[in-house]
Amino acid sequence: MLIIGIAGGTGSGKTTVVNQILNELPADEVCVISQDSYYKETHHLTYQERTKINFDHPKAIDFDLLVNHISDLRKGEIIEQPVYSFVTHDRVKDTLITHPRKVVIVEGILIFNSRELRDLCDIKIFVHADADERLIRRVRRDIEERGRDVNEVLTRYQNTLKPMHQQFIEPTKNYADIIIPNDRYNTVAIDIVRTVISQKL
Numbered sequence: 222m223l224i225i226g227i228a229g230g231t232g233s234g235k236t237t238v239v240n241q242i243l244n245e246l247p248a249d250e251v252c253v254i255s256q257d258s259y260y261k262e263t264h265h266l267t268y269q270e271r272t273k274i275n276f277d278h279p280k281a282i283d284f285d286l287l288v289n290h291i292s293d294l295r296k297g298e299i300i301e302q303p304v305y306s307f308v309t310h311d312r313v314k315d316t317l318i319t320h321p322r323k324v325v326i327v328e329g330i331l332i333f334n335s336r337e338l339r340d341l342c343d344i345k346i347f348v349h350a351d352a353d354e355r356l357i358r359r360v361r362r363d364i365e366e367r368g369r370d371v372n373e374v375l376t377r378y379q380n381t382l383k384p385m386h387q388q389f390i391e392p393t394k395n396y397a398d399i400i401i402p403n404d405r406y407n408t409v410a411i412d413i414v415r416t417v418i419s420q421k422l
């Protein structure tokens with residue numbers, strides 16, 4: 222099994238890179254684990270209380286469960302991946318049955334903050350895009366796909382996204398084996414990653 226960690230700031234293009242890698246691999250040889258699915262359960266909080274959570278701090282993530290699940294996959298076990306709603310800011314009741322595959326891709330802004338998770342990754346990739354580019358993408362995406370308005374996104378960016386990126390996300394670039402510059406679509410980098418995967422497999 223080959224475990225690939227893909228980190229990078231919000232809007233850097235992690236999900237897009239994952240999809241580009243997936244395009245070239247047979248569906249039954251790869252599975253994807255998103256860190257977003259592992260935001261801590263917050264059933265006990267009201268919606269208003271949940272909106273105030275700092276989602277860009279490592280404490281917001283259930284790393285214990287995430288590490289256990291990746292370890293289980295490595296052992297060949299099936300896991301039940303939680304499913305998260307960006308609309309309610311909480312996990313939903315459903316889970317996603319996920320089978321171990323030859324290639325396991327773990328993606329998320331904070332994954333390299335966990336030493337255990339870093340150690341589980343055979344290849345660590347950091348997707349880089351400049352802050353202004355990421356903000357533009359984030360505004361568009363959160364309005365179109367996550368039910369937010371421009372004021373909410375910009376306020377969150379100033380209060381949490383920017384400082385948390387500087388404190389917790391950007392420094393983890395140092396752990397990366399490969400850094401993908403993604404201000405523009407980077408097909409050369411994707412080809413290189415695919416070649417590395419093929420060679421390892």
Ligand SMILES: Nc1ncnc2c1ncn2[C@@H]1O[C@H](COP(=O)(O)OP(=O)(O)O)[C@@H](O)[C@H]1O
Pocket residue numbers: 229230231232233234235236237238358359362403404405406407
């Ligand atoms: N290289 C790129 N150039 C332009 N837009 C991009 C690029 N990569 C991703 N995007 C767009 O930016 C938005 C955020 O990308 P996404 O892959 O969801 O980022 P992340 O998973 O890192 O938050 C999406 O709408 C996506 O289509």
Ligand SMILES: Nc1ccn([C@@H]2O[C@H](COP(=O)(O)O)[C@@H](O)[C@H]2O)c(=O)n1
Pocket residue numbers: 230231232235257260276277306307308309310311329330382
């Ligand atoms: N309820 C939530 C939970 C997280 N976020 C934001 O999602 C970002 C991480 O996802 P990416 O796909 O952008 O990597 C992170 O920056 C959180 O602020 C949210 O808006 N609402």
